[in-house]
Amino acid sequence: MFVIRPEKDDDKAGIRHVNEKAFNRRNEADLVDALRDSEAFIISLVAVHDDQIVGHILFSLVRIEAETGTTDGLGLGPMAVLPAYQNQGIGSMLIKKGLELCQDSGFNIVVVLGHPTYYPRFGFVPSKPLGIQWEHDVPEELFMVVTLADTGLASVTGIVKYHPAFNGV
């Protein structure tokens, strides 16, 4: 059985381990550690199995900037599941629980840069046709947004900016 819960102080090493193993490099683990000390670190959840951290998801603060003003949203990622535990629904559990907590925290817009066949099952759609673009140029189907409240997207357009720590990844 897997438990999804917010990260605790002594989860840091386990979260590093999951990110390093899932991505097979240190960049995402370093990013999570860098963000943890910033104001952008909003929701961090772990999946636990037999007292071992086997999955992790982070939602960090993004700013959606337009001439008319700036709206706060959250960016999903990085997300990681230990290779031996992938394809068992842990990633899906982390996303669903995470999106619930995003809404509970008052954030109605979540963006993600990621697999175009995976995230739509959680309600994400390409953001560019809705007037929300990432600050970097990527194929349209890779940058997606989900709105968590009826009013969420109605008046929000602009350029999405992540915390500068993402620039190094």
Ligand SMILES: CC(C)(COP(=O)(O)OP(=O)(O)OC[C@H]1O[C@@H](n2cnc3c(N)ncnc32)[C@H](O)[C@@H]1OP(=O)(O)O)[C@@H](O)C(=O)NCCC(=O)NCCS
């Ligand atoms: C992406 C990831 C977190 C998904 O976790 P998971 O626990 O395996 O996810 P789930 O079990 O909920 O879902 C598995 C589904 O995701 C799909 N999936 C996984 N990686 C995928 C990819 N790169 N492209 C498209 N689909 C992918 C699987 O094919 C599977 O599809 P199915 O349900 O139709 O069989 C995990 O594969 C992982 O850690 N990957 C390496 C790190 C990464 O790429 N993170 C995401 C970018 S930040």
